[in-house]
Amino acid sequence: MKRLTLSIAALAGLAGCLEYTPMYKVGATTHEANVTRAQCNTFAANTVPPMIIQDWVPIYGANGRIVGHRVEYYDANEGRRHSTVQKCQEEQGYERVSIPYCSEDQLAGRSYRPLTTSPPLTGSICAVKQPDGGRVLIDLSKPAG
Numbered sequence: 001m002k003r004l005t006l007s008i009a010a011l012a013g014l015a016g017c018l019e020y021t022p023m024y025k026v027g028a029t030t031h032e033a034n035v036t037r038a039q040c041n042t043f044a045a046n047t048v049p050p051m052i053i054q055d056w057v058p059i060y061g062a063n064g065r066i067v068g069h070r071v072e073y074y075d076a077n078e079g080r081r082h083s084t085v086q087k088c089q090e091e092q093g094y095e096r097v098s099i100p101y102c103s104e105d106q107l108a109g110r111s112y113r114p115l116t117t118s119p120p121l122t123g124s125i126c127a128v129k130q131p132d133g134g135r136v137l138i139d140l141s142k143p144a145g
Contacts (some may be wrong), residue, residue, distance in 0.1 A: 020101060020127035020135050023086065023094040028118045031092075040088035048081040102126035102138065112138035 025033065053076050061067035077083075086096070099121065106126065114136035119125060124141040 018101060019098045020126050021096060021098050022123075022135075023089045024097040024099075024118055025092070025094045026118055026120050028043045028094075032118050033118070036089060036092050036094065037085075040085045040092070043088055044081045044084035048084050049082075050079050051076040097121060099125060099127045099137065102140070106140055111144045112142070114142070115139060128143075 002048055022095060023033075023037070028036075032131070053074055054061060055072045055074070056069045057072055058066045059068040112128075114128075117123075118137070119139065126137050126140060127135045127137055129135055
């Protein structure tokens with residue numbers, strides 16, 4: 001049973017590498033999407049402020065007795081704030097979508113311009129990871145120059 005659980009967890013982790021799942025609105029420019037995200041982040045930060053909780057976790061010795069503790073801090077409102085950002089974006093017409101990453105075969109020997117406006121999602125739209133950790137969308141049916 002443990003192996004099955006570990007296998008499922010590993011596959012779930014890998015699935016995150018196969019698709020990009022942004023909040024998406026057809027026709028929105030990159031600038032508009034960034035502004036909406038920033039506005040929603042600000043709204044969420046103002047309406048659901050951090051609630052930092054300090055938790056003491058016991059450390060047990062070999063005989064089962066508590067021999068010490070470690071202190072952990074976490075923000076109890078982090079999940080609510082994230083949900084508030086997502087709801088705010090949904091109210092602006094955005095929705096969560098899954099966009100596949102471009103394969104090396106699809107990109108081999110060709111260059112593409114990053115899309116600056118979110119097109120309707122078709123099989124030719126895919127995401128490319130950037131060296132800085134960001135992602136851009138390209139249309140495989142429209143190679144550059």
